[in-house]
Amino acid sequence: MDFALARQNMVKSQILPNRVTEPELLEVFFSAPREDFIDKKHREIAYSDYPVAMGSRRCLTPLQIARLVQGLNVTAGKKILVVGAGTGYEAHLIARLGATVYALESDESLATKGRNLTARSAIHWKTSPLDAGWPDAAPFDGMMFCGAIPAVPQGYLGQLDRDGRLVAIIGKPGDVVMDMIAMDGPGAVMQPRTIFQTVADVLPGFKPSGRFEL
Template sequence: MKNIHRMLEDIRQETVMTAFLTGRKTLSPEVMDAMRDVPRDQFVDPGMASMAFDNGPLPIGYGQTISQPFIVALMTDLLAIKSTDAILEIGTGSGYQTAILSQLAAQVYTLEVIEDLSLEALERFEKLGYQNIHAKVGNGYDGWPEQAPYDGIIVTAAAPYVPDALIDQLQEGGRLVIPVGQPFGHQELIVLEKHALAHNKISKILDVAFVPLVDHP
């Protein structure tokens, strides 16, 4: 518990430090409760468990990472999830962000392009008892149209542009949170709010560094 409290305090401090960029001096109590309740050490390699609650990303294999806790919390908060929402996540990874979403939304649909990562995440969800998560292997640029529309969409890898398919699958009034930029180059975390007649509002939040969103045919 001491490690979790330290992680939460690190998130609070970084939230205050970046408030001039994000416009957020605090994150919602619901998001912070989810960050407290989901055991991050269960989503990393056992050899890295001692670093699981540090406020930084960690490798999870296949050239992928588990995101920094502050970024996970911030992106979740930006979605403004309601308890009745259906959320689409692009990039399951280890499943940590997915598990956070599952504490806040009614249903979470998550796509991962790397089959082994998807299967490993499914095992973790079953072990930890998360029952409102639906996962499959697929190309994130295509989304998951069969389950659309979604109240919110979150992308956990950087795309060079916002995929049209994801905007199409977003409910009017919904939010898409996505890092946009070049692989290992300049990237910005943005929020797209979908409005009628394609009058979408795009807000730039802060600079970030994510692995690239893989586009498989």
């Protein structure tokens, strides 16, 4: 299979027509080998618009990733927390944009693969339950959740820089439509803005009770 051609077709048919316009982000998608981050038995559908199986869950689609990263407004030198980092594709994209990335993953096997795949990138890995974040490395200029969460945990908001930004997909298991939101840090009005409607698997370890509800 010609993965380079599949990658180009993915950008041109899935991402460009759906309001992803940042040139640097598009260039990263054109060049990043997503097939390397996908299980070998699923490599041929690495660039499809379907959520490919990854461990016990499914990863985000290329379009979902593109809209989240664009909403995060990544620039060189920023410090970004990627939650539910899986095997590291999203973290790799963000690092290619010049950010220092902190990748948090609860599945040890996925995290081990991610560490190996991104060993030469500015990416720090931690294997831990996802609901508490990474307080020892806070504050972060940006946070991105690589899957849906029922609500934004209050503890995460405390780890976000006052001028930072958080992007996530908000929804519960069984929801047929979920809101992809962007929310600025406490230096601005912390009012979530819907940037896209979609649906995704809920990340493990998140519960809506006792959390900051959106």
